[in-house]
Amino acid sequence: MSLNILTCNEESMATVMYRAFEPIGSLLNIDRLSVLAVEDNVAKYRYSWRSDGSDNPYGQGFNIDSMTFLQRRLRSLEPILVNDTETLRRDAENEYQMLSELSIQSVAIFPLIDGKSIFGLLVASNTKEPSPWSDTQKTILSRLSTTVSELHIRMRNQKEMTALQDELIEANQRLHIAAETDELTGLPNRRPFMNELEHHANSLYVSTITTMMIDVDHFKQYNDLYGHVQGDFALRYVANALKHILAPCGHMVARIGGEEFCALLINVSHQEALVLAERMRLEVSDLKIPHTGNEPFGVLSVSIGVSHQVVDEQIATQLLLENADAALYRAKEKGRNQVQSEPSENKQ
Structure with missing residues (x-):
């Protein structure tokens, strides 16, 4: 008993x-x-x-x-x-x-x-x-x-013990979220972005993958002119503008460092990706954030490189990023505040 x-x-x-x-x-x-x-x-x-x-x-x-x-x-x-x-x-x-x-x-x-x-x-x-x-x-x-x-x-x-375990689980979840979140903008950071990219690159349900590299134009000069505190505010505004365009469509945008952002779009055509990229560029320009060091525009702007890939076999995620980076480099070469796409043999 x-x-x-x-x-x-x-x-x-x-x-x-x-x-x-x-x-x-x-x-x-x-x-x-x-x-x-x-x-x-x-x-x-x-x-x-x-x-x-x-x-x-x-x-x-x-x-x-x-x-x-x-x-x-x-x-x-x-x-x-x-x-x-x-x-x-x-x-x-x-x-x-x-x-x-x-x-x-x-x-x-x-x-x-x-x-x-x-x-x-x-x-x-x-x-x-x-x-x-x-x-x-x-x-x-x-x-x-x-x-x-x-x-x-x-x-x-x-x-x-159960209460303590629940507290530990909750604390671990908060730490996990904090570890994968950019503190300044609230966007995901590089780690979750790369995990998502790797996951979709190996998924049977993905037909196309689009990556975008997004860079704030002449941001070093912006910090020099307006100070780092104002620079932080500017990055938050840019992050919200990018998220405003992509989040409703279920697409991911992350801050991967400094003034650089990455976007990941799944199962969209090449033309749809370019339309979204152009909308993001305009959304940032329409913020009308003064930037006298970004001539000839006079406002804060972004340059965007787009890489679109049809998934017909296993693809290297690093290549997707390198292609988007090459497109971004070309956008800067051509005068910034624009969208460029890396040529691809397979486009939709």
Whole structure:
């Protein structure tokens, strides 16, 4: 029975307790056996067995604030054994009154201890007539109280461990997100971008892959002219502009370092990719962020290199990036603030 109690879970606890209490009560020849939880000086029945099958009249519990005898004895953490409740009439009037209302003639109360404090009570009682508590009864009830206490401690520790594990999982998730997120812009950084690119390059459901390299024009001069703080604000505006165009279409844009961004478009035609790239370029220009070092435009702008590849066999992801980078280089050579595409034999 002890093993069954110690190994039960929270869902089966009530059933296990009742199945244990019934044979123990019969074996010890007692009329009632209960476990009460004590919190803020209120005792509430958690599990209860009665030989006559009657209901628990104190289902909502009772206050022990005024029961000074009970509280004084419990402070010692020792069992309270009353062979005849009539002996309480003079020195413990409140306790006597309650026990009389319950028709209890003798009672044994074993504190359930969690460390050094009491979290509950194991109460055995007789209602037919006063009966002295034998050594066998005291020994078995004491062992039962220890078992119930150990169960409580195990479940408490289990809950604390589960809560700690949940906190660790949540913390790990936050760290994982932080490790894959660019702190300045909130966009994904290089790692998740490369993982996505590698994943789609080896997927059976991908027909085309488009990569874009996006660079803010003359950004070093912008920092020199307006300062790095203003440069950070500018990068955030650019990131939001790029995301505003691509995110609604389900495409990915990432900041891979400094003023450089990458975009990944899956299953779009070459022409569709160029249209989106041009929309991103215009979206940044329309921000009208002053940049006197970006002549002849006078505002912050981006150059974009596009590489489009039909996936008809395994492709090298590095080649996709190199082609987009080559297209970006050509866009800069031709005067910046424009979109260039790396020529490809297979275009849609």
